Amino acid sequence: MLGDITQNLWWSWQLDARELFHRIDHLLWESTRHNAVEFLRQVAPDRLAERSRDPLFLERYDQVIKRYERLTQQNGNGTWFASRYPELRNRSIAYFSAEFALHRSLPIYSGGLGVLAGDHCKEASDLGVPLIGIGLYYHDGYFDQTIGLDGWQRDSDDPVDPTVNPVVRMNGPDGDPCLVPMSISGREVQVGAWRVMVGRVPVYLLDTDLECNDKADRDLTARLYTSGAEWRLRQEWVLGVGGVRMLRALGLAPEIWHANEGHAAFSYVERLRELIERGLTLSQAQEQIRTTSVFTTHTPVPAGHDVFSFPQLEQVTGPFWNTMGITREQFMAFGQPGLKDQHFEMTVLSLRLAGRVNGVSARHREESRRIWRWLWNDKPVADIPIGYVTNGVHLGTWMARPIRDMLGETLGPDWESDAEPEAVAAAVRNLDDDRLWAVHEGLRHLLFHYVREEARHRWRDQWKDPAKLAGAGALLSPNVLTLGFARRFATYKRADLLFHDPERLRRLLTDPRRPVQIIFSGKAHPADEPGKRVLQKVFAAAQNPSFEGRIAFLEDYEMHLAQRMVAGVDVWVNVPRVPLEACGTSGMKAALNGVPQLGTLDGWWAEGFTGKNGWAIPLASGEGDPDQQDTEQLFQLLEQHVVPTFYDRLPGRHSPDWVHMMKAVLAVAVERFTTRQMLQGYVTRYYVPAAVGEAIPGDLPSQPK
């Protein structure tokens, strides 16, 4: 029974289910890093036997089992989706993504895109939306980060072990792995699939690591975002074409197809091929794909859009156009910007084939319309048919337990599924100030405890240099205003903005009366040399004695560390160069724990900032160096607003203005920035119109000319 629970990641966002593992053996629960499958495998039988004699434990256990059975047996009855769209209950939506962040034990994601996809699936389960996820099973995972003595990031792989993960190999009727064939670089390759259950939502993860495949092909899906365009192209070919074929082989028949970013856009091409094979003309097939396909674009940064040369494409896809009954020119034209461009862009492909397109924040919609306007013959920006659904974060994954418990006291035990967002926001506004502050301090202490224990382990196992210990956070004080900055070290996110004026930073941090400290974390993409240089700079600063141990860098940023950081710091710093952050979700996670954000007015903050729930760096004037202007504004806000407000308090008490700000940001987050609002937006504005064949507003994109 407990075994069933461990085989579905549903437990990971259920407080009562998590508590069971904790109560059985909390040391083992920690040492297995909250991996339920591994926990169950290692737990001592007499420990389980002992628990089974404890009536209180049994009662809790029964409740969890009952809830789990309701989830799996009721086929979505009573959920938001089923009651709102009873006629659509048996339709399903295929959701393709190159990465899914579902739990730290399954490292098949690199950052925000994966977290968003994982949260999308969890929320779909909560709301009863009939979603099916499709991704890749990277058996070597995404790299683990270690930082050398020189501050340079080393990337190491730790293979994903399927025996300690809730993944099962999908088999066909004969008991052998269910395989679909496809041609990649002129060779026939078999693609298999693993399934991981995320509540009600199955996620199928494709892989080629099968004995029947050529040695070279077995590693096709080994690693996430390997450098080398051809390798990446092959993975995207597997995801798109293999993904559609696998769904067919498993007998699944989704009617709505959603590609989360351009990596998955070959799924549209494979579906075109299917329709043409069934006798439709190319334009009939295209019309049908357009109506039923959703495409979400995620970044205005040019490097975020895959571009392949024609020879690369031809090498990987072979003469796929022959199987579609079209010419090479017609095939290339799907992704070719203009006739003189001899390359293929995945975003252009997506925009030409999918009819329902969105960006991930209001500001990102405007940027996307500007960037892609040329595809609609430079029509006015307002007429470009790109909409938006602002990203959100999954409450059950990102709101810390003490805050959930506290809200449960006023809203009742089932508030997370039943309460309206407005009611939750009202409850937040009515929270007792002292209580909220005490809960926040508790979360801050948990973070510091974690930081010190990690530093202690590294001190024991890795390095003996006290500067490293200080850099890992051993000198942080639990009573000092703490800023958090954690995200991928892409240069546009500007982790080093404060270091543009090191002397002013030193004064800020080491002020004897009102000191400040900063916790950094994040990985640079393995191929991103400038990103690694920024990381090196921050890492060196953390060990520089002139900052007196008030800067820490925490290695190996992943979901679990993110959960602790967003709940335990006092301010979330988010300073991307405008307008390059499409949305940004880590600030929403912080907000969901009552942690205000200090940030540039980009992405979600352009929507979420109210003037009372944090601080905003005004948009740079457009003249002069924007980095310099933003640095100046950042320091001014810190020196004149953030620090004075935080320390405006009596010893042992909280600052009243600060706690009001905490409530304001928490209320905005629960009301507008959870995946509940996001998924409801996708359902009502994208999935349902696609399911009922509603006409697509706006013109067709142009052909290459």
Ligand SMILES: *Cc1c(COP(=O)(O)O)cnc(C)c1O
């Ligand atoms: C939320 C999250 C991200 C994305 O953060 P951004 O603010 O969008 O940059 C990246 N990595 C991890 C581990 C996360 O939890």
